[in-house]
Amino acid sequence: MSGRFSRAVLIASFALSCSAVLAAVPDADGDSEWQAYISLAADPGSTPASPVGPTTPEGGFSAPERVSFGEKMRERVLDQLCRNVRLRYEYNLPGDFGGTGTGFKRWLAPRPDGRLTVIDEETLRVGYSHAFSEALGQAAGAAVALRLGGSLEGSSMVIRPLEGKATCKELDTLVDLRDIKTILPLKGERIAAMKIGELWRLPFRLTVGHAETLSDAAAENLNISLSFNGAETGAAALTIYRLSESALRFRFRVDRVEVRTKGGQIAETIPAAQFASLGADILSKFIDREAARRLKSYTAASLGFEHSSSHGKRVLLEYVVDPRDPAQAEAVAAALHGDFESLVKMGWRMSAQQATDENVEAAYLRMKAEHDAQLGEASYAAINAYARKAELTTLNLPLLTAQNWATLQGDDTTARYGGEGGEYHFEHADKSRASEYVILPFVGPMIKDNVQRDVQVVTQAKAGEAYGDPIVVYIQQHGFLRTTESSVRETAAQFSDIMALAGTHGNGANPRLALPLAQYFPVPPPAPEPDFGRPIDPYAPPGANQEPSNRNASIAFTLVFNQEAVKQLMAATSEDIVKSYAAVADSPSVMNRFLCFIGCRDEKDELRALAQEASGLVADLLAVRNAPDNESRSAALAKAFGGLGQSGLSYDRALRVFVQLVDPMDLTADFVAVVDRPKGKEDLALHYVLKRDRPDNELLRSAGEAKSRFAEPSILMD
Numbered sequence: 001m002s003g004r005f006s007r008a009v010l011i012a013s014f015a016l017s018c019s020a021v022l023a024a025v026p027d028a029d030g031d032s033e034w035q036a037y038i039s040l041a042a043d044p045g046s047t048p049a050s051p052v053g054p055t056t057p058e059g060g061f062s063a064p065e066r067v068s069f070g071e072k073m074r075e076r077v078l079d080q081l082c083r084n085v086r087l088r089y090e091y092n093l094p095g096d097f098g099g100t101g102t103g104f105k106r107w108l109a110p111r112p113d114g115r116l117t118v119i120d121e122e123t124l125r126v127g128y129s130h131a132f133s134e135a136l137g138q139a140a141g142a143a144v145a146l147r148l149g150g151s152l153e154g155s156s157m158v159i160r161p162l163e164g165k166a167t168c169k170e171l172d173t174l175v176d177l178r179d180i181k182t183i184l185p186l187k188g189e190r191i192a193a194m195k196i197g198e199l200w201r202l203p204f205r206l207t208v209g210h211a212e213t214l215s216d217a218a219a220e221n222l223n224i225s226l227s228f229n230g231a232e233t234g235a236a237a238l239t240i241y242r243l244s245e246s247a248l249r250f251r252f253r254v255d256r257v258e259v260r261t262k263g264g265q266i267a268e269t270i271p272a273a274q275f276a277s278l279g280a281d282i283l284s285k286f287i288d289r290e291a292a293r294r295l296k297s298y299t300a301a302s303l304g305f306e307h308s309s310s311h312g313k314r315v316l317l318e319y320v321v322d323p324r325d326p327a328q329a330e331a332v333a334a335a336l337h338g339d340f341e342s343l344v345k346m347g348w349r350m351s352a353q354q355a356t357d358e359n360v361e362a363a364y365l366r367m368k369a370e371h372d373a374q375l376g377e378a379s380y381a382a383i384n385a386y387a388r389k390a391e392l393t394t395l396n397l398p399l400l401t402a403q404n405w406a407t408l409q410g411d412d413t414t415a416r417y418g419g420e421g422g423e424y425h426f427e428h429a430d431k432s433r434a435s436e437y438v439i440l441p442f443v444g445p446m447i448k449d450n451v452q453r454d455v456q457v458v459t460q461a462k463a464g465e466a467y468g469d470p471i472v473v474y475i476q477q478h479g480f481l482r483t484t485e486s487s488v489r490e491t492a493a494q495f496s497d498i499m500a501l502a503g504t505h506g507n508g509a510n511p512r513l514a515l516p517l518a519q520y521f522p523v524p525p526p527a528p529e530p531d532f533g534r535p536i537d538p539y540a541p542p543g544a545n546q547e548p549s550n551r552n553a554s555i556a557f558t559l560v561f562n563q564e565a566v567k568q569l570m571a572a573t574s575e576d577i578v579k580s581y582a583a584v585a586d587s588p589s590v591m592n593r594f595l596c597f598i599g600c601r602d603e604k605d606e607l608r609a610l611a612q613e614a615s616g617l618v619a620d621l622l623a624v625r626n627a628p629d630n631e632s633r634s635a636a637l638a639k640a641f642g643g644l645g646q647s648g649l650s651y652d653r654a655l656r657v658f659v660q661l662v663d664p665m666d667l668t669a670d671f672v673a674v675v676d677r678p679k680g681k682e683d684l685a686l687h688y689v690l691k692r693d694r695p696d697n698e699l700l701r702s703a704g705e706a707k708s709r710f711a712e713p714s715i716l717m718d
Helices: 007-020 057-061 063-074 168-174 188-192 273-283 289-297 326-351 357-375 485-500 563-571 574-583 588-600 605-625 630-641 652-661 698-710
Strands: 087-092 101-110 116-135 143-161 199-219 222-244 247-269 300-321 380-397 401-416 423-440 444-461 471-481 552-561 667-676 684-690
Touching (some): 057 063, 057 552, 057 698, 063 471, 063 552, 063 698, 101 168, 188 326, 222 326, 247 326, 300 698, 326 357, 380 698, 444 630, 471 485, 471 630, 471 698, 485 667, 552 563, 552 652, 563 605, 563 652, 574 605, 630 652
Antiparallel strands (some): 087 101, 101 116, 116 143, 143 199, 199 222, 222 247, 247 300, 300 380, 380 401, 401 423, 423 444, 444 471, 471 552, 667 684
């Protein structure tokens, strides 16, 4: 359809929608399409494709996002008081060579499943950095600065799981110096003795970069700055991970990334800064210098903006062996000895821009052939190329709140060697918000409310073939710390409401597709009318005066549109699209005013916006339909779902329309909710799947395996 949107189509469609919006699809037997998920796997550590344990293909695909999101939720929480306790020794050279030195650290950290780990790390660094600064004219505080530098860093890490989950109760383990473990010496018998879940990591990183800063002290405590940074990094990592009694995974990665960042910040230090600075100077004699700097940072208010672009290439090779076989364990040890030198050379070559697609692939295949001879055929071998554009906005108010808004757009192409072969192409459109409130020094935020929305469109080209039909995966996650039950209930209800729209084409809701959550999130009785003549009883039972807060809660929702569902989106008529849009508009009265706008030429801005959104949805799906190939079609789908097209409707708003246009049998989904309720109330752990009579999607499974291997790794997982 051209840019001219047919008013006749709009009038007819909205007339139909206004008469049908309250009509519900009849529920034949009251049964839900959702099923409780019960895993029969006995050993979560034996599922390498899913770092959050056994799950569905839908849950496995979203596992990397769930791990990353969970780590962010666990940052800076109350238990951080004990997690900040670290055994540490560091030595660094002074001056421009301050990045050169050695060190040892031992600390505790939680895994995604809540279990604690103890980490022993040894590092060796060589670094140089020098700054040039020049005042601008006679301005008191205006200056321009240039910093050039580079670093080469290598380390060895041993990460071992513990039985407990409370950090403070494991401090005796932390301070037991007899328990320190290192990777060296690399011997077969030491590898065979690794515990299930134990991880050895040998990372190496070479970085060369520059930074330009323009700053001005506009007032005594106010600073304004603009910055432009560039960095090129080559990184290599060797890891050994004990999956189970009979399986040990040996993996190496090599990454090269080039990042360009530009941004600005306005920062003001409140008058209490002088006191905080004095406190920091005193505290630095008794506690970690980093903690003293953190205390000083609590007095700074800032508003920042940043835009970055990056592109890079990653290679990965992994083998799974039986560590109980002495010959296989010795082969892993021998491979580690030889690999370290090879990986350092490859990381140097890639970071120094001496690598082309051809010679990286050639070096990689030579390495693969050598390891295949030692360890047998690789269980996974692939090269990944990627590009990203990201925007970040931050707001910090001392002790009150820290806000972070981020958007990301990008694409990945992963080429597999061996196995099923072929390529996977991923298109991304992501948006996140992190909110923290009542931030206490060293304790962290008392309240957190984080949300992340991801749209990923995937298509596959088998060896020698063109890219096939794409699938769309929508992922949304919410995390809460000390929030009310109603906040969690309302968030969960949003997903239930979205799913109840599946396949309805603007004709109301389908209760069979709604999530069965009522029994787990009951609506509390209405609060009694306030009696202003009687004071509030502070000793009243919980809930009498106000709703108690949960300790923490998390919700993860994954919805997959399979290939047939995507075809149905492309085949949707303009009338069907607009009717579905009308069904989820704010209210019938708004839609009636919209009709008046079309017929009566009422020019109010809000009504014009409705028309633009509706016509934009039609145009966005038309762009998907008219794409010349499936790779281009994937990019158009990511724009349509991520609000990057003409409609401007992003994520869950667009999803409410698109889910109506497809057959529910071509949708699969995974829903997880975990709520840690106040003392005396039963905790909640739900896992529901929309899988009844729906076969597993092979593209979803294999693409999820590829994605999880190239996701940004947590140091605690591999």
